[in-house]
Amino acid sequence: xxxxxxxxxxxxxxxxxxxxxxxxxxxxxxxxxxxxxxxxxxxxxxxxxxxxxxxxxxxxxxxxxxxxxxxxxxxxxxxxxxxxxxxxxxxxxxxxxxxxxxxxxxxxxxxxxxxxxxxxxxxxxxxxxxxxxxxxxxxxxxxxxxxxxxxxxxxxxxxxxxxxxxxx
Numbered sequence: 213x214x215x216x217x218x219x220x221x222x223x224x225x226x227x228x229x230x231x232x233x234x235x236x237x238x239x240x241x242x243x244x245x246x247x248x249x250x251x252x253x254x255x256x257x258x259x260x261x262x263x264x265x266x267x268x269x270x271x272x273x274x275x276x277x278x279x280x281x282x283x284x285x286x287x288x289x290x291x292x293x294x295x296x297x298x299x300x301x302x303x304x305x306x307x308x309x310x311x312x313x314x315x316x317x318x319x320x321x322x323x324x325x326x327x328x329x330x331x332x333x334x335x336x337x338x339x340x341x342x343x344x345x346x347x348x349x350x351x352x353x354x355x356x357x358x359x360x361x362x363x364x365x366x367x368x369x370x371x372x373x374x375x376x377x378x379x380x
Contacts, residue, residue, distance in 0.1 A: 215273065215379040216245035217264070225267040227260065248379040252372055261375065276378045284371065291363055298356035305349030312342035 246254075251261050265273050316338035 214247050215265075216247050217268075218245050222264065225264060227263065227267075247376075249376045252376060258371065258375070265379070273379075280374055280378060283374070287367065287370075291367075294363075295356070295360065298352065298359070302349055302352045302356060305345060305352050309342055309345035309349050312338060312345045316342050 248261060248265075251264075252258075262277065265277055318338075
């Protein structure tokens, strides 16, 4: 059964955001009941919707919200593990780039002292490896950033869909 509420019932809950009721009043007639999906469609914030659901003081509603929040916590823990993994990889690449740069410096010094063709080639290859490692670190950091943004967007949409599904 879809959970619905009228504007009059909402006003009786005394929401702290006056804008909340104003936005809904623009969209829905006073006596019409609206659902969680309707509130999202009216661009009401997730925080305001959750406040309203808790303010209803229904054990069933609170139980659904608490199980939903538990699933969010599990997903957040998974995202934290992934973020730590990306950070670890980026640190490894940065260390590899630093080591390659050290090798390039040693090789350049050796080439300068020995003036040998081989050492110069070795120095050049170390510089290339250092550049590749730095590029890999940069790409990993960029990929981690984009993955985070995509995950955040997906999580927001997932939360919205789950709330709508829970109360529809």
